[in-house]
Amino acid sequence: MHNDQSTSADLSATSAFKGIARPVLVSALLFMVVTGLAYPLATTGVANLLFPSQAQGSLIERNGQAIGSRQIGQYFARPEYFHSRPSATSGPDPQDPSKTVDQPYNAGASAASNQGVLSKKLLTAVEQRAIAYRQENGLAANAAVPVDAVTASGSGLDPHISIANANIQAQRVARARGVAVDRVLALINENVDRPQFGLFGDPRVNVLALNLALDAAAAPARPAAQ
Amino acid sequence: MGYDLNQFIVVLAIMTGLVFVTGPWLKRIFTAPGHNIIERGTYRLLGVDPAEPMSWKRYGAVLLLSNAAMMLLGYLILRIQQLLPGDSLGRSSQTPDLAFNTVASFITNTNWQAYSGETSLSNLSQMAVITFLMTVSAATGVAAAGGFIRGLSRKSAGDIGNYWVDFTRVTYRLLLPFCFVLALIYVWQGMPQTLTADTVVTTLEGARQQLIIGPVASLETIKHIGTNGGGFFGMNAAHPFENPTPLTNTLHILSMLLIPSALTYVFGSMIANRKQGWSFFAAFFVMFLGFLALVYGAEHAGNPMLSPLGIDQAQTATLGGGNMEGKELRFGIAQTSLFVTTTTAATTGSVDSMHASLTPLGGLVPIAQMMLNNVFGGDGVGLINLVTYAILTVFLVGMMIGRTPEFLGKKVEAREMKFVMLAVLAHAFSILGFTALACVMPSTVDSLANMGPHGFSEVLYAYTSGTANNGSAFAGFNANTPFFNTTIGLAMLVGRYLTLLPMLAVAGVMAAKTTVPAGPGTLSTATPLFTGLLVFVVLVVGGLTFLPALALGPIVEHLLMLSGTTF
Structure with missing residues (x-):
């Protein structure tokens, strides 16, 4: 047998920690500066030169005022707007900030329900949402409801709904705005986000973009309350 | 269904193709004799000799202690976060047990998060603690693989290489350049990259909406290339700012598999038996396909408890369908299933859907893979x-x-x-x-x-x-x-x-x-x-x-x- 195995082991036992303090301490500081400061700061600089809008959150302005981000969903309750998916986000109670209350599409604290498929809480919520959805949109009591209209998304900020969901809501929106359904359906069609490169992702409708297009094309909604 | 299958085939084909790019690149990192000027400067600053051969014990000791020092530095920053400048939202410092958990999590490449990013970390902490620890923990893992493969490929040798060289090269030649380029693509697709903490907008219906922003893209890249997984935001890659489009989702998936798959090539190449590397790749791949099929099948079928409620979960041209609780519409079932399988296969831990809301068999897959x-x-x-x-x-x-x-x-x-x-x-x-x-x-x-x-x-x-x-x-x-x-x-x-x-x-x-x-x-x-x-x-x-x-x-x-x- 060779004995280089034992000699190298003897050597390493004494020298494993020799002269190790300085490189260990310096490496922590150095790599913090390089990977934790230099890299993100350089990226920030270049990204803001190349893509200034996206780097700041893809804000959409109307009449000089920021009204949202292209990426982030908003809560819509009025009949003349398309409604987003349910959202599980919450926020501080305006009456009593020590309590939290449901606050859909609170982009300050993304959240999901995290309920499993057997959860009573989930099933009750879905049932109630389905009833409300049918009432809002004038559907029969046993009409099928698209799954995205009654389930909360992962982020609570999903900006999209399915085309099927948008098509159902088109009736209500057209009625509330007093315009022809065909016109609203055409707007939906114009605002469908198709799979990227015809390949990646499901076709879907960006709700904020669609509602903006709606305001621009068909009788603008009442001015924002408050 | 056929459309979903196409996505799987294309993504996995690109993943396999990338092995031929990243594999040889990574092999060079582990075997090239020369050091470039930045690396030489780094060794001088550290006070180390890049030519020093290290026994496995020394290699392991340096790895362990340098990780400990980095962990400690991260801990200190989190504990004094509130005192550091630059956070307009004034987010408070983490408690001792939470800060311990956070740094233990990030230095071990785990990225378990007992906190929620938008409410508990300043942009400085997101960079100087999270992005920093994500990069070095990934570099540590890849370096260890380098030492490991080198050890197996040698005979009658007393050393397995030099840790500092492996660690430094992986950081400088692989992680940082890849991340920088990818971060720019991410920003183009709609990911924020700024030092501003938030923006407040008035929504179309007149409500106040606070958008949390920050250096997201530079964190997302290393999060996936480094198989880290910790999100900038609480809801991780389900959050539209962390994953705005199906393209970013696809790039996340490819990033996670980039280094683990390339290492099979490196392994075969360094032990001078390419077939060995591919036989390992095949083992990975076969198990991956099995798990992907299981999670896709279960999620595509949807939640049977919703059918009696009159909920339509069938896939059509206008509806993605499936079990959509906790999922994002832009990804649908196919992209989500691929992400679920990848993130727990490559032990990244980033999520683009909420795993708690997966169907039982869909949820079994991540647990079993881990x-x-x-x-x-x-x-x-x-x-x-x-x-x-x-x-x-x-x-x-x-x-x-x-x-x-x-x-x-x-x-x-x-x-x-x-x-x-x-x-x-x-x-x-x-x-x-x-x-x-x-x-x-x-x-x-x-x-x-x-x-x-x-x-x-x-x-x-x-x-x-x-x-x-x-x-x-x-x-x-x-x-x-x-x-x-x-x-x-x-x-x-x-x-x-x-x-x-x-x-x-x-x-x-x-x-x-x-x-x-x-x-x-x-x-x-x-x-x-x-x-x-x-x-x-x-x-x-x-x-x-x-x-x-x-x-x-x-x-x-x-x-x-x-x-x-x-x-």
């Missing part, structure tokens, strides 16, 4: 884990035919088998031991978001994720308690270092051995037969160890779902 811990696996450690099982396989097969087992032309003897078993057992012991401990603690019930078997799965998932250094969660579970912060923190340290260090020891011991010529009784480890045996051993050992625990969680939940029981 238990096996070597379906591609995390940067560096995935390959090391697979080799652990490969050695176990030659050992078992050798025992069956009554011969001394050999691996890569070297005898596998008692000493290295002890190290291998230590690595295998530490993993299982940490998952099952801590889960059992948590289950007898009465206070655990207060942390659960779901009752019944799903509640047990939440606990099992937490320790599996911690030990496997994954970091994803059944996220309704409240893990931010002193008990869970501490025990999950310990599980992460055990899972990282008690598997990494024994395997570096194996590499050191194997490096010192001489090769024996292959004889008629030698089992070739670069054949489809061996790949089959290896997958079989992984599944049998994993099955025997973890099936009872899985039966109490997702499996019984699946049966209850079929019978319509709710909780």
